[in-house]
Amino acid sequence: MLSGDFNLIADPSDKSNDRINRQMMGRFRRCISDLDMHEVYLNGRRYTWSNKRTTPTLEKLDRVLVSVEWEALYPASFLSALSTGVSDHCPLHLVLEANLRRGRRFHFESFWTKIDGFQDVVQSAWSSQPWVRNPFKRLAAKLKATAKCLASWSNKYVGSIKQQIRIANEVILRLDVAMESRVLTVEEMELRRLLKHKLLGLASLERTIARQRSRVLRLREGDACTQYFHAHASHRHRKTTSPSFGWTEF
Template structure:
């Protein structure tokens, strides 16, 4: 997942009071709008946050287990409803949860998506143990079918929760549910799970569209300074060029070093991405195998090594995005995935122009926006012409 989310939903926040400063430190600067359901003591709690530069809130509904918000996409005025939910564990409370979920259904056929830890399975195969959950599963499936919601297929994993015991129990308790209107409006919605390095739940990502044009500005990353190979590169490259005698020589020397660093950065980024993808793929495979059988001691050792390596890579990413975010970093709470680390990594979108209007026509694509801006300034400044100055030196010597 290369892009930071535009909407974030957290469950079981355990915040009995939503301190605004702490919330903003947790969700980041760009996710500047949010709704919360406070926890009761240290149990429960839901947070739903979004970027007000991309979405405009039209309406909201906050209940005990569910909170809903109607958002309008600023680029094309598409309106949809998102409901964040945290399902209770007791049977008596589940009935109230189901009623709230039914009450959250939009009445005007808005695209609707429900997300969160629902604490109940939808299908019998969503749980590996033989405990008696079939009644609640059937009840919840009836509710979902009555609301005309569809289960968005989870790619790469079969379950989202494990009790992390010697003989583990697996279940799919977290999910995205989408309405028919949502699937028609956003037919390319994809749900994926990423490795859970410090939690018994897998973080889930629903990707609809996350592509933004990026600049080629050179930036020195603080995390590079902690790598010995980077220090050796700088020392070797700087020492290979003769001492600068003039400012021009110094500029040439700096440019040569910059070119060498850019080449190293590209190779380093490819290596980091390869190792990150390898760790995630292996962790996914091990998670899938553990859902079918008991892992061997070698596989358990490999899992621990992969988790440690993946966590190290995530920490490197954390340092990079900490530098780019220009804000107070996460001081508390879970720090268990690249997904959470990149919540504040959208500084590159601070200068993004979402839409350019030219003579009543809205341009959304990057190349169309660039062309419209070029035409505007070309028209404003006039046609290109060769400028010059003529000066008659004889005028200086003319007698007055």
């Protein structure tokens, strides 16, 4: 490891002050680009080294660089920093298969648009969020609120299609068995007719959901087939984009 101004950083943000050897930084970035490498994101820490002075200089000197092929092999990797201990560097801890818990994904059902109350739920959720100056954050908040309200509305007024189909079939079966030993009452006959009618609608909804899921599956399979090429394209985009620019708040 080189010392002083020759510590290898890839971006001005990798150092806590502006005493930067930009020539060396440019060479390091070109080397990373020529090797076609990508840096694994470091979670939880911005810098990995300190000179331990009263007003310390902090730098990101420790990093993990990988190839596109490695990224494809370990898409669930997770990089974090450990305690410096007796060193002035942070040891890096790389988990190849991180089991990160994720919330249940939101699935929009196309048949929702045909149910009474759908438009009211969307309009109410969309307008319920306070105004935020940043348009991206504002859109994200509105989409999140709408998804949450739609999921709650569906659970309350639509419920599980599969469970409703199972219940309807079970009741129809019991009435069919009872019909073999006695005459069904008028109410039982009407219930059986109503359940059969509802079952047709539920089966149609189930087919609609299945078709929608199959489209998503085909898209995912298509993405999986071209994942390698997409990764290369994304990496090339990162290479041609200057890393010295940060996010702009609106």
